Amino acid sequence: xxRRLPPVDVVLVGFGWTASIIAQELTDxxxxxxxxxxxxxxxxxxxxxxxxxxxxxRYAVRKQIFESPERETMTFRNNTSQTALPMRxxxxxxxxxxxxxxxxxxxGQCWRFLPQDFVIRTHTEQRYGKGFIPADMNxxxxxxxxxxxxxxxxxxxxxxxxxxxxxNVGGQLVAGGNPFEGARARGYPLPPLERCASTVLFDKAARxxxxxxxxxxxxxASRPYRNPLGVQMGQCTYCGYCEWFxxxxxxxxxxxxxxxxxxxxxDNFRFKTHCAVxxxxxxxxxxxxxGVTYVDVDGNEWEQPAQMVVLCAFAHxxxxxxxxxxxxxxxxxxxNTGVVGRNYAYQITSSVxxxxxxxxxxxxxxxxxxxxxxxxxxxxxxxxxxxxxxxGYIALWNTGGxxxxxxxxxxxxPKWGAGWxxxxxxxxxxxxxxxxxxxxxxxxxxxxxxxxxxxxxxGNPLLRLTFDFQPNELKMSGFLTDKAAQIGxxxxxxxxxxxxxxGPYSIVPYQTTHNTGGAVMGNDPKTSVVNRYLQSWDVPNxxxxxxxxxxQNAGYNPTGTVGALTYWSAAAMKRYLKNPGPLxxx
Amino acid sequence: MNHDPAxxxxxxxxxxxxxxxxxxCACGGHDTGSAARGVRSTAYFESGEMDFxxxxxxxxxxxDALGPGADKAGVPAFIDLQLxxxxxRAERWxxxxxxxxxxxxxxxxxxxxxxxxxxxxxxGIDKHCRAKYQQSFAGLKTDQQDEVLHAxxxxxxxxxxxxxxxxxxxxxQNTQEGFLADPAYGGNRDFAGWKLIGFPxxxxxxxxxxxxxxxxxxxxxxxLIGRVPGEALTHAGGAA
Numbered sequence: 001x002x003r004r005l006p007p008v009d010v011v012l013v014g015f016g017w018t019a020s021i022i023a024q025e026l027t028d029x030x031x032x033x034x035x036x037x038x039x040x041x042x043x044x045x046x047x048x049x050x051x052x053x054x055x056x057x058r059y060a061v062r063k064q065i066f067e068s069p070e071r072e073t074m075t076f077r078n079n080t081s082q083t084a085l086p087m088r089x090x091x092x093x094x095x096x097x098x099x100x101x102x103x104x105x106x107x108g109q110c111w112r113f114l115p116q117d118f119v120i121r122t123h124t125e126q127r128y129g130k131g132f133i134p135a136d137m138n139x140x141x142x143x144x145x146x147x148x149x150x151x152x153x154x155x156x157x158x159x160x161x162x163x164x165x166x167x168n169v170g171g172q173l174v175a176g177g178n179p180f181e182g183a184r185a186r187g188y189p190l191p192p193l194e195r196c197a198s199t200v201l202f203d204k205a206a207r208x209x210x211x212x213x214x215x216x217x218x219x220x221a222s223r224p225y226r227n228p229l230g231v232q233m234g235q236c237t238y239c240g241y242c243e244w245f246x247x248x249x250x251x252x253x254x255x256x257x258x259x260x261x262x263x264x265x266x267d268n269f270r271f272k273t274h275c276a277v278x279x280x281x282x283x284x285x286x287x288x289x290x291g292v293t294y295v296d297v298d299g300n301e302w303e304q305p306a307q308m309v310v311l312c313a314f315a316h317x318x319x320x321x322x323x324x325x326x327x328x329x330x331x332x333x334x335x336n337t338g339v340v341g342r343n344y345a346y347q348i349t350s351s352v353x354x355x356x357x358x359x360x361x362x363x364x365x366x367x368x369x370x371x372x373x374x375x376x377x378x379x380x381x382x383x384x385x386x387x388x389x390x391x392g393y394i395a396l397w398n399t400g401g402x403x404x405x406x407x408x409x410x411x412x413x414p415k416w417g418a419g420w421x422x423x424x425x426x427x428x429x430x431x432x433x434x435x436x437x438x439x440x441x442x443x444x445x446x447x448x449x450x451x452x453x454x455x456x457x458x459g460n461p462l463l464r465l466t467f468d469f470q471p472n473e474l475k476m477s478g479f480l481t482d483k484a485a486q487i488g489x490x491x492x493x494x495x496x497x498x499x500x501x502x503g504p505y506s507i508v509p510y511q512t513t514h515n516t517g518g519a520v521m522g523n524d525p526k527t528s529v530v531n532r533y534l535q536s537w538d539v540p541n542x543x544x545x546x547x548x549x550x551x552q553n554a555g556y557n558p559t560g561t562v563g564a565l566t567y568w569s570a571a572a573m574k575r576y577l578k579n580p581g582p583l584x585x586x
Numbered sequence: 587m588n589h590d591p592a593x594x595x596x597x598x599x600x601x602x603x604x605x606x607x608x609x610x611c612a613c614g615g616h617d618t619g620s621a622a623r624g625v626r627s628t629a630y631f632e633s634g635e636m637d638f639x640x641x642x643x644x645x646x647x648x649x650d651a652l653g654p655g656a657d658k659a660g661v662p663a664f665i666d667l668q669l670x671x672x673x674x675r676a677e678r679w680x681x682x683x684x685x686x687x688x689x690x691x692x693x694x695x696x697x698x699x700x701x702x703x704x705x706x707x708x709x710g711i712d713k714h715c716r717a718k719y720q721q722s723f724a725g726l727k728t729d730q731q732d733e734v735l736h737a738x739x740x741x742x743x744x745x746x747x748x749x750x751x752x753x754x755x756x757x758x759q760n761t762q763e764g765f766l767a768d769p770a771y772g773g774n775r776d777f778a779g780w781k782l783i784g785f786p787x788x789x790x791x792x793x794x795x796x797x798x799x800x801x802x803x804x805x806x807x808x809x810l811i812g813r814v815p816g817e818a819l820t821h822a823g824g825a826a
Contacts (some may be wrong), residue, residue: 237791416647
């Protein structure tokens with residue numbers, strides 16, 4: 001039997017990016033906030049110190065910085081004719097556990113989505129007609145517009161000290177930036193990162209082909225930076241250990257390097273680690289959350305009453321909690337009704353490896369050091385002749401040259417033996433790779449529900465993922481990959497290896513941790529779990545953060561949009577606290 | 587007690603409690619007779635198993651004009667230590683049954699830990715080699731060893747309920763890890779792997795050099811445990 005604790009005003013499930021922002025905003029509003037984190041406490045010193053964090057084997061290969069599937073995992077199948085089986089170790093995506101969440105191990109690739117991305121159904125129907133959208137594609141508008149989110153994107157970018165080159169300030173195009181981006185109120189807080197040898201090659205080749213390359217927005221500080229909360233960040237040293245590592249240099253934006261030094265000093269904020277929330281509790285009407293139940297490190301169960309509950313865990317964990325707590329109607333793919341678990345989406349990536357002769361020193365890199373072109377993202381091009389919805393960016397990122405996982409070998413190089421050794425010797429310093437990063441739309445057949453067989457360490461059924469790449473995405477990704485190869489071939493003396501993404505989707509090789517959906521936002525409770533402010537339609541004192549609210553996925557890394565939506569929601573929560581109740585009536 | 591900071595770091599990084607006698611042996615060089623003194627020289631492998639690992643990894647990454655191969659680089663000791671630790675025991679994997687088999691896209695579904703995979707596979711491979719060549723794998727000529735490795739890679743060797751391709755992929759993955767991971771883990775000895783490709787090690791600051799396009803990076807190789815961990819770790823000698 002769970003022991004009951006004294007109530008708090010607001011309890012946050014998880015203590016990563018979204019929880020840190022919500023905690024900072026709501027404690028400013030004067031309420032008491034408690035965050036419950038299932039993982040450990042971690043901070044720049046000692047956990048990410050450079051005398052041990054630059055360890056590819058321990059963190060990137062053995063995955064010690066991520067969540068451990070041993071206690072909680074999910075089951076997976078490509079379609080409903082298969083039996084879903086447990087993901088026994090991590091592969092395709094890498095959620096975090098521990099304070100800071102994935103904000104500790106991300107690369108810092110901090111984008112805004114395009115204005116059309118937020119109104120994609122309306123926009124697509126207007127430009128191409130209703131018949132252009134495949135019948136099984138659950139394409140829907142977000143219920144919030146880019147213009148509404150702009151000030152919140154701005155806040156997140158200034159919190160993080162994003163380094164970049166604006167392409168559109170107040171509607172005026174700025175040379176050197178992304179000409180396709182939505183209008184921004186002002187430029188980035190910091191100038192772009194230095195370019196490295198491979199991004200210079202990409203930039204030149206992309207221009208030759210006729211594209212407009214620009215430096216990718218990077219939450220890796222190009223200069224020393226003091227953010228609006230007064231927290232100081234250090235200049236990035238291009239050590240090449242961002243993604244899958246914590247930053248030892250206070251250069252990569254994370255909750256630890258941007259918010260926690262201020263938040264942790266507040267009397268009205270507390271957090272507990274090693275506390276796994278297993279249920280959101282509701283009263284007998286089912287319309288009001290009364291708090292959460294969690295299990296501590298010793299296996300004791302506790303009930304934490306709260307006036308308001310905010311789900312701030314990783315995308316699929318938020319959905320899992322809703323399902324095991326029986327909040328909202330679970331999605332049924334047969335009747336296409338219900339909402340919880342509906343519209344799971346992902347992203348589709350591919351690459352073009354480039355082999356040439358110039359020395360590139362790939363080990364000098366940073367997580368978001370890249371040069372990109374955006375001609376084929378969103379609806380920046382005419383989709384009519386292509387016959388697919390969506391797009392993505394093409395970029396050369398030089399995140400590092402870590403030897404086990406970041407080396408590129410020609411297609412014909414032997415897989416092992418003396419030939420492999422020779423190919424490693426000849427290509428490590430000179431090869432590079434161009435990435436495509438494409439959107440994935442939501443489909444009737446892509447969803448999350450509870451597994452009938454396997455359970456987690458707390459006795460809850462595992463989450464079950466049913467997902468595959470659809471013809472629309474495979475076609476789009478192939479198109480993007482061909483464009484990327486065109487750039488690759490324009491690099492002097494280059495041989496390229498096009499690595500197109502084929503189906504079926506596999507949970508084995510790492511692709512991206514940009515999992516979205518399952519608790520999507522919108523203006524219609526029949527097709528969304530939360531309203532446009534991220535407040536539950538069913539339980540108005542319950543809120544859901546993070547990419548679980550994306551109705552479908554866009555062609556950019558999601559963290560910038562997650563940050564903007566969190567600030568947008570926090571502003572609404574402050575209104576809610578003065579006058580609790582649904583912010584949108586149906 | 588051991589007051590060598592390099593070795594203390596090594597223990598911390600490897601994250602496995604092994605007696606000092608094993609550690610010394612696992613760290614380096616060639617047999618100096620520890621087995622004869624009755625001290626077990628590996629952390630996980632039995633001696634016959636270590637013969638297989640040394641022979642097989644030496645074919646996967648052979649010694650040649652470009653430099654040392656896997657054996658001289660300490661890869662066998664690396665794999666031995668990894669299997670003796672949390673990785674070998676699959677401590678972070680979800681290992682709850684039932685255990686039906688699935689599609690390739692659903693990933694690993696066997697109930698074996700990495701350490702168990704090696705034990706079962708090596709026994710099966712030696713059985714296969716004795717039946718086909720009247721020799722254990724380690725005793726075969728190098729072209730025969732390559733033939734067996736290709737057969738494993740192609741999934742053509744019977745290892746019971748363990749697909750031989752699964753074992754080959756694991757062995758090749760671990761071999762690359764041992765050759766290219768920080769020398770702190772006992773492989774990549776004397777930076778053999780990093781010298782082959784030109785990776786200078788985990789360096790902290792390239793602010794000055796990042797804009798010097800096309801220029802070689804001239805600083806010495808470093809490890810998480812210092813500049814010359816190979817020397818610090820190998821002088822005690824005594825691998826299996």
